[in-house]
Amino acid sequence: MRDKTLCIKRPEVSHEGFASLAIPTYRASTIVFDSAEAYANRKYRGPDGYTYGLHGTPTSRTLEASITALEQGVRTVLVPSGQAAITIVFLTLLMPGDSVLIPDTAYPPVAGFCENYLKPRGISFRVYDPMIGGGIADLIDGTVKLIWTESPGSTTMEIQDIPAIVAAAKARGVLTGCDNTWATPLYFKPLARGMDFSSMALTKYVGGHSDLLMGSIAVKDIELHRRLRDTMRMIGLGVSPDDCALALRGMETMAVRLAHCGRIAHDFAKRIQSRIAPGLVLHPALESAPGHEVWKRDFAGTSGVFSVVIPTHAEDALPDLLTAAKTFSIGASWGGTHSLLAPMTISRVTDANAHPGTILRISIGLEDENDLWADLEPIVDVIASERTMARTA
């Protein structure tokens, strides 16, 4: 071979004796075949075969298999974001004339997708109270093809009765899915509880370092896997093997990070609750939390995100207190090593008494807990001040 060709055709090197603990990052668009016949037959390679980089490399398949094992499913599909993990399920199942039920506490862009993308295309949706449980049966008419859940709910942290919703759905032959981002399969396994789809924003705890965006959809029915893969192929979606390698690395420390962040978040939630009006701290492990009994029954732990309702008298002071925080950063998303504060406002369709003001979402990372508490204490002081004033008056 001549030099220009030698620049392209790599000499083979031995892999013998090379046993590494790291997962290699296999990048590819083209997959090559060793015969014209193998190329012609590539579409018969099945769900685990390799045909084109967009549809998987050994790196993405390793991440998929790891998530499948944790979720106790049969296959997992990787998508470019946690939001896509939800929309790809909806796009796969729903046809014009169909409808989907979503909880009032769903990750907010889900309702936006239903209203602004699905509805103009003839697919309707209905928002239900996350505490509805088996009462969801009353909302299932002939058009409902999917019931979506998210437990705990975004920002307000309500725990849903997943087994009761599954029972009602199965009785009517309706498929169900759960956004499992907060608990991760370490603390809750939706598929084992009867759900058909378990999605995660890997962006959060699996990635764990605020540097990648990805989502996963795990299923326990190989036919649903085929349908999801068909949607992905037709739309032209895939994920980067480099991001998969980051997610695999993140997953190695996930159990330790979750245990640590979960312990501190629960501890802080109890500490804050002891000082302010009851009901203002939203954390599933507190007895006052909506769905606490279901959480105790179904979940194996709590992760590091919870919320505090900011009462009216503390609203004005909050922006300066957030800006003054030294260890927490201000920002959306969560589940990384850096602790975050995010002032949120919610809108609820099913609850006329929903908190109208600010709710502070707190994501605990890996910094020293005393430094974190030093940032939170002045906020708690302001919230508690009215109570103190009331007591001393």
Ligand SMILES: *Cc1c(COP(=O)(O)O)cnc(C)c1O
């Ligand atoms: C963040 C989040 C998502 C979306 O994840 P992205 O990767 O940011 O699109 C979906 N569901 C829940 C519960 C989330 O917290």
